[in-house]
Amino acid sequence: MAEKKEAALNAMSISEMVDLCEGLDCWHTRPYPTHGLDSVMMSDGPHGLRRQPEGADNLGINISLPATCFPSSGTTACSWDTELISQVAAGIGREARANGVSLVLGPGLNIKRNPLCGRNFEYFSEDPFLSGKLAAEYVKGMQSETSVGSCLKHFAANSQEYCRFSSDSIMDERTLREIYLAGFEIAVKEGKPRAVMSSYNKLNGVHTGECSRLVTDILRSEWGFDGLVVSDWGATFDRTEAIKAGCDLIMPGGSHYGRKRVLSDLKSGKLTSGEVRACAERVASFVSKSKELSFVPCDMQSNHELARKASEESAVLMKNEGALPLKGSACLIGHMAKELRYQGVGSSHINPTKLSNPTDCCDYPIAEGCRPNGETDDELLKAAVELARTVDTPIVFAGLTDEYECEGLDRGHMRMPDGHCRMIEAVAGVNPNTVVVLLCGSVVEMPWIDRVNAVLYMGLSGQAGGEAILNLLTGKANPSGKLAETWPRCYDDVATSEFYGGKDALYAEGVFVGYRYYDASGVKPLFPFGHGLSYTQFEYSDIAMEGDCVSVTVKNVGDRAGAEVVQLYIEAPKGDIPRPCRSLAGFAKRYLKAGESARVRLPITKRSFAIWHEGAWVVPEGEYILHIAGLSLPYTPDCGVAVRDDSLSGTWYANPVGKPVPQDFERLLGYKYEVHEKVPGEFDLDSSVYEMMPCSGVMRLLHKVIAIVLSRANHCKRDMSDPTFRMMMSSASGSAIRNLCICGGVPESVIELLVRLANKSK
Numbered sequence: 001m002a003e004k005k006e007a008a009l010n011a012m013s014i015s016e017m018v019d020l021c022e023g024l025d026c027w028h029t030r031p032y033p034t035h036g037l038d039s040v041m042m043s044d045g046p047h048g049l050r051r052q053p054e055g056a057d058n059l060g061i062n063i064s065l066p067a068t069c070f071p072s073s074g075t076t077a078c079s080w081d082t083e084l085i086s087q088v089a090a091g092i093g094r095e096a097r098a099n100g101v102s103l104v105l106g107p108g109l110n111i112k113r114n115p116l117c118g119r120n121f122e123y124f125s126e127d128p129f130l131s132g133k134l135a136a137e138y139v140k141g142m143q144s145e146t147s148v149g150s151c152l153k154h155f156a157a158n159s160q161e162y163c164r165f166s167s168d169s170i171m172d173e174r175t176l177r178e179i180y181l182a183g184f185e186i187a188v189k190e191g192k193p194r195a196v197m198s199s200y201n202k203l204n205g206v207h208t209g210e211c212s213r214l215v216t217d218i219l220r221s222e223w224g225f226d227g228l229v230v231s232d233w234g235a236t237f238d239r240t241e242a243i244k245a246g247c248d249l250i251m252p253g254g255s256h257y258g259r260k261r262v263l264s265d266l267k268s269g270k271l272t273s274g275e276v277r278a279c280a281e282r283v284a285s286f287v288s289k290s291k292e293l294s295f296v297p298c299d300m301q302s303n304h305e306l307a308r309k310a311s312e313e314s315a316v317l318m319k320n321e322g323a324l325p326l327k328g329s330a331c332l333i334g335h336m337a338k339e340l341r342y343q344g345v346g347s348s349h350i351n352p353t354k355l356s357n358p359t360d361c362c363d364y365p366i367a368e369g370c371r372p373n374g375e376t377d378d379e380l381l382k383a384a385v386e387l388a389r390t391v392d393t394p395i396v397f398a399g400l401t402d403e404y405e406c407e408g409l410d411r412g413h414m415r416m417p418d419g420h421c422r423m424i425e426a427v428a429g430v431n432p433n434t435v436v437v438l439l440c441g442s443v444v445e446m447p448w449i450d451r452v453n454a455v456l457y458m459g460l461s462g463q464a465g466g467e468a469i470l471n472l473l474t475g476k477a478n479p480s481g482k483l484a485e486t487w488p489r490c491y492d493d494v495a496t497s498e499f500y501g502g503k504d505a506l507y508a509e510g511v512f513v514g515y516r517y518y519d520a521s522g523v524k525p526l527f528p529f530g531h532g533l534s535y536t537q538f539e540y541s542d543i544a545m546e547g548d549c550v551s552v553t554v555k556n557v558g559d560r561a562g563a564e565v566v567q568l569y570i571e572a573p574k575g576d577i578p579r580p581c582r583s584l585a586g587f588a589k590r591y592l593k594a595g596e597s598a599r600v601r602l603p604i605t606k607r608s609f610a611i612w613h614e615g616a617w618v619v620p621e622g623e624y625i626l627h628i629a630g631l632s633l634p635y636t637p638d639c640g641v642a643v644r645d646d647s648l649s650g651t652w653y654a655n656p657v658g659k660p661v662p663q664d665f666e667r668l669l670g671y672k673y674e675v676h677e678k679v680p681g682e683f684d685l686d687s688s689v690y691e692m693m694p695c696s697g698v699m700r701l702l703h704k705v706i707a708i709v710l711s712r713a714n715h716c717k718r719d720m721s722d723p724t725f726r727m728m729m730s731s732a733s734g735s736a737i738r739n740l741c742i743c744g745g746v747p748e749s750v751i752e753l754l755v756r757l758a759n760k761s762k
């Protein structure tokens with residue numbers, strides 16, 4: 001195969017190689033049949049296959065062939081079950097294979113640093129270890145069982161949607177390594193994905209796909225990645241720089257994007273043919289590997305069953321004062337009982353093969369309680385309350401509607417729709433046995449929590465959610481999920497609440513992300529990371545070191561079968577260097593019958609204790625404490641070294657109580673970062689319509705034209721309350737204006753003229 005690829009490249013002209021490194025259209029690589037290279041197809045994931053019909057472009061986001069909609073990654077992460085994640089990925093892979101898709105664009109493993117990120121539902125966790133392990137199993141499950149490749153995304157430091165095409169993620173090296181790269185590192189080393197997708201954002205001033213330190217030095221040289229680096233769709237700003245950095249495939253294709261420039265840079269010597277050939281070789285290898293795919297039909301019914309299993313095993317029983325499992329009579333309340341909210345909006349949107357709503361799975365009476373948009377009124381509430389009085393247990397379905405959770409848009413607050421809260425409070429007011437089934441892909445405030453008996457968090461449960469919910473409520477299935485992110489009481493309690501969501505993303509909280517902040521600051525969350533109840537109980541005993549593993553015995557001491565997630569945290573000794581109080585270093589899920597026990601062994605390595613310090617991983621010396629459930633064990637690694645660094649003494653990082661201020665961040669970075677907003681005269685092809693609109697009439701007009709074109713192309717109303725339309729507007733108007741020539745087909749000369757006009761505005 002290597003020889004064939006070599007021969008193909010030797011026969012190609014340099015300009016053919018430049019073309020090979022750019023997609024043919026939205027979803028295919030360019031074919032070179034005379035050189036033995038086919039066109040291969042890729043489609044979106046991560047929780048199902050979004051294969052668009054031939055001829056469609058990625059603007060018609062919801063138009064795709066039917067596929068199984070599994071629970072979204074933010075939900076399956078709560079299973080903490082590597083085997084399950086692997087099975088789900090294999091299920092998606094089987095559908096991809098049956099559809100001729102060679103690469104699935106997922107999983108996404110960006111870190112959830114703030115609850116408002118509109119894409120949190122697509123990401124696994126606030127913790128890099130958990131994210132990395134789950135992503136690695138996803139990749140292994142898909143690639144080993146089906147030969148379909150999977151693609152980690154979005155590399156890297158891409159944790160906000162606001163200004164997603166232009167924002168600059170500003171952070172110090174230690175935070176980058178310990179939090180934002182660590183998950184990718186695990187997934188690359190253990191999973192060996194066929195591809196990695198660069199992100200839209202910049203990292204400390206450089207677009208990630210054009211950053212050779214990230215793509216070549218870290219990803220390829222340090223971590224040993226030998227696959228394809230593909231740009232996110234429209235994320236290439238300077239194609240010469242992308243090639244130099246080792247970003248191999250520029251997507252989508254369709255407009256000879258940046259080609260002219262690359263050819264002239266080759267002529268002038270700014271770019272070498274060797275650099276182009278290196279990218280072309282990796283595209284050719286990727287194409288050759290993809291050719292091995294053979295058609296096997298997929299059993300869609302068994303994938304639906306798998307989606308149900310995944311949903312059941314990912315549900316988190318947040319609170320239960322005895323109402324669950326159900327006893328006696330019950331009723332369903334809330335529009336979402338009839339029309340389940342089961343997935344988020346954006347490029348991950350799946351056209352499900354079937355859909356089970358709670359009302360389809362039982363014959364409990366129902367009151368709507370609220371409208372589809374989450375609003376309610378006295379009449380709807382009255383009917384809900386009247387019904388709730390007549391049963392032993394009212395079950396209220398509430399959460400977030402589509403407008404709240406959407407790619408390309410961050411949430412404006414952490415509250416649920418007002419109507420949902422009113423509905424819960426009204427029902428709980430007449431029946432203290434109220435159960436809430438929570439349907440949302442990320443954290444919400446729960447001002448009503450003390451008034452309800454039980455809360456079952458289903459996340460975004462996929463197409464079989466209705467069946468899973470009923471099985472869990474009735475006790476046919478036993479909840480075993482654990483939260484993969486902390487649920488704070490209110491948005492003010494979040495470390496980043498005061499500075500998240502600006503044009504540039506300032507990672508001023510450093511390594512104190514998620515539970516690392518709540519532990520250190522003493523702010524008590526509503527539900528901590530790792531929390532989740534069961535209908536049975538587990539007891540732990542006999543923690544000990546056994547070789548390189550921390551071992552513990554876990555026993556199901558209740559009267560029904562269930563699963564427990566054993567979680568190992570390592571507490572660091574106090575030293576000069578600010579460190580989180582503890583970090584997750586191992587986990588395993590075990591299914592145990594009533595009365596059964598198991599010895600669970602969790603491996604630890606030098607890295608489990610290490611921090612990134614002065615360009616290397618080092619283990620600060622001292623006595624660490626290993627924690628599993630209520631048990632603890634002191635442990636002193638023999639690789640500890642003395643680490644002295646008081647550069648952060650006296651700053652927030654030394655005592656992370658309250659919120660960091662700009663002076664703290666300046667000390668962390670070692671320089672003062674100021675956000676720069678471009679003004680007329682400074683605009684270029686990287687500027688967005690949104691950026692130029694405030695001072696340019698031409699751009700305001702262009703914005704209107706974009707709205708008309710997008711609504712026509714998608715047969716939808718020009719209505720900003722439609723999340724898909726809003727997302728498409730934000731993609732077209734928020735990305736670099738040069739992207740209007742991709743798919744949009746606007747000639748580059750016209751775009752250049754528009755930018756010249758914007759630069760002249762007063």
Ligand code: BGC
Binds near residue numbers: 044105153232233347
């Ligand atoms: C998203 C990616 C997605 C790609 C193709 C981008 O806008 O960020 O996650 O895979 O589009 O649809």
